[in-house]
Every structure is written in C-alpha cells, then in structure tokens.
Amino acid sequence: MKLLYFSWLRERVGTAEETVRPPEDVATVGQLITWLTRQSSGHAAAFADPSIVRCAVNQDYAKAEAAVGADDEVAFFPPVTGG
Amino acid sequence: MKLLYFSWLRERVGTAEETVRPPEDVATVGQLITWLTRQSSGHAAAFADPSIVRCAVNQDYAKAEAAVGADDEVAFFPPVTGG
C-alpha cells in the first residue's frame, strides 16, 4: 500500500511517501490511521487530531469507513487551502 | 431648450438634436411630450407609445412629472440595451 502525505502531515511524519504492509485486519481508512499512529512518534503527531486530517484513496476523497487494500494509493493531508 | 433624440426616436423625429421654445405652460417632461407630438408627424410617431420612451433632463433620468425649463438639456430615447 502506497501512502502519501502533504503539507504539515508530511512534515510531521517526516516523509512525503512510504510503502507499508499493514496486517490484514486493517481494512478501512479509519483502521489504517489507528495502525499508523503506532508506527512512530511522527505518525502519532500527524494523526493526533483526526478531525483535521483528510484522506483520499486512489485520488478521490474517502471517509473513515472507506475500504483500503494492498494496491491502493492512500493520501493524508489537512483541509485544502488553494484558490 | 435643447432636445436630443437617440436610437429609433432619433430616426422617427428625423433629427438627433433640436432647439425648441415651447410655450410657458409646458413645465414638465409630460407636458413637453404632449406639446412635441403636435409639432410634426415624425414627433407624433416617436412618442406614439410613451410607455417605451425614456427621458433624461440634464443627463439624469427624469419621469413625466419632472420639471423642465428653457436652459435644460432634455433627451428622449428607448429603454437602453447596452452591455
């Protein structure tokens, strides 16, 4: 599973991109976040307040209950501020 | 009193501009229109339907009851279609 981080989530995690192999019981975005927070203190800091974290699965917005699998591109980022 | 005509009012009256000296009892835009309709068949045709004639006195919109005097510039034209 390919993970991407943007903006201050990237800074806190310490990388823009990583490939992970979470256990099989990690099947949704919400479960992935819970699992990621245990991987490093940087991850824990990035996901400290999930209400300000947005997620996209394969480049479409996804909510906590959305399914994620080994072949997905999953991105985490703060609310957008373009325009 | 200087009169100006625009668009199809100009075409019907047959001139873009004329100077007139209406009698003293012509004191408002409405009275001026009534007096003008008697000046020529072109004027009568121009003012045949007063509901589609607009008026400006000294370059500001004016209604039938607005005062007009000898030193005024009075313009007649159809509803505007710019933009």
Place this chain on the structure above:
Amino acid sequence: MIKVQEKDFDVSAELAALCQGRTNVGAVASFIGLVREVAGPGALSAMTLEHYPGMTERQLAGLEARALERWPLDRVLIIHRFGRLLPGQQIVLCAATSPHREAAFEACAFLMDWLKTKAPFWKLEEVGSQTRWVDARKDDDDAAARWQTDASDTDNSET
C-alpha cells in the same frame, strides 16, 4: 475607473493596471460581454452601439460610486465601447477588486445588471441588409431589480 471608448481593450493590461500596487487585493472578478453572432432572425453581420456622450460617463461614474459604497471593494473598472462591432468582438468589461472574492463577485454582477438597464447605449443589429434596434429585455429589468435598495434605483422605469 470609467472608460467609454470606440477602440478595443486588452483585458490583461486593464486588470493588471487595476491591481498594480494594491497589495491587499486577493480577488478580481470580471465580466466581458461579446457580440454574439446569433440574432433573432438570422446570423448577425455586425452591431452598432450608439450612446449618449456625457450622460454615459455620468451614469457609469454613479454606478461605480454606488458599488464602492455598497461592497468592501478596492477598485471598480467599467469599460464600454461604442461604434460598429463584429461578432466575437468585445463590447464591455466590468471588474471589481477586493480582499475577498464574495464582494468582488457580487459587485461585478451588480455592475453588469445596472449597466444593462441604466447606461444610455442602444444596439443596432445588422442581419444581412436589414438593420433593427434591439429591444430591451424584461429579464434585464428583473436582474437589476434584485439590487434595489431605495426608490432612486428605479430611474429607468417608465417616463
């Protein structure tokens, strides 16, 4: 800023001049009106815009002042051409600049609605060898009416 002119205008240059040195402007809403080829009875070959020199500038300046009073804008630009124009050519440019986009968008729509119903311009369409004066649209009166705040805003109604 108000410009009533026969010549064409360059949108980039006009908008850049409007924003030049205005460091608090984040939003530029603008509108360009073009001559459409589609006329009532057939394809339009040209359109001539007649106007009332003097009153035009006076009405547009009043419109600019009203927009600046009503919204938190930095600046307003209205450029309206007159003379003979071909399909696809530019007729009018309205723009409003502001720190924030809501004011800029609203003011720009207001400028166009009022310009359509108050600025003393008249369009003469040429279709083939025929010419005809364009009729005012009831829709434009309705669009302008939604901005009315007082009786003085109803000036272009029946004489």
Place this chain on the structure above:
Amino acid sequence: MIKVQEKDFDVSAELAALCQGRTNVGAVASFIGLVREVAGPGALSAMTLEHYPGMTERQLAGLEARALERWPLDRVLIIHRFGRLLPGQQIVLCAATSPHREAAFEACAFLMDWLKTKAPFWKLEEVGSQTRWVDARKDDDDAAARWQTDASDTDNSET
C-alpha cells in the same frame, strides 16, 4: 479546460482562446486570485503552493464536468498554479462562458467555492524568516455548501 502549472498565465490570451470561434458566447465571467501581501502576523514575503499531482487534475476535471452539467455553459477554464509565488502574483484563473451572463456568473462563483474546498492545494506562507501553513477557512466551507445538491458533494468533510 484544466491547467495545473508552475508558470504564470496571460488572462487575455487564455480568455481569447476560450472564446475563439464560439459564435454563441456573449458572456465571459472570470475570476483571478492573487497573492495578498497581508498575512496574519505581518507582511507576507512569499507563498508556496503545494499540491497533489494527479489528484489535482482529477478533482478539477470533475469540477469542470459538474459545472458544465449544471449550467447552460459553452466552456469552462480553470488554471491553478503551484510553487513559490510573490505578493501580487496570480494564483488561479476560473472562467465560464455562456450565451447569457447569469449562468456564466453563477458557474464562475461555483468553480471558485469548490476549488477552495476540494482542490488539493496547500498554502505555506513566509512572513520574515517564519513559515506557516495556512488554515482552512470556515467561510469557504459555508460558501461551498450553498451549491450542494447531493451527498456526494460533501467529500471534503471530516475523514
């Protein structure tokens, strides 16, 4: 048409291309977003726009399709820059063309509201030697919410 690019754009050229040969277009509503010098704690020296390549194009194309479906438009243009920009420089251009101005204005405002809340861009402000990520504005969420027609429009809400 969607363009995500680092380089600047010329508004006149972009709008002219959008209208080229489209003889039924009478109305071009557009919006330009500029970098403001005013930041929270002091004068902004620069701003860097980060984005999510791939997702950005995908979201903007979806936004364009949605606007074309919802209003009687001829065309839609969205240009969004990324990279480091200075105060006064152009960030974004949205435009909608139509036979009539109401549709063009509404669609253009819609494009900006959705772009502000859906397009994956993030602004990093530089004020003196400090940098900070700009917070999303509640106002922008509210502005986007007024266009909602179905549940799928709420995608950028909490994960």
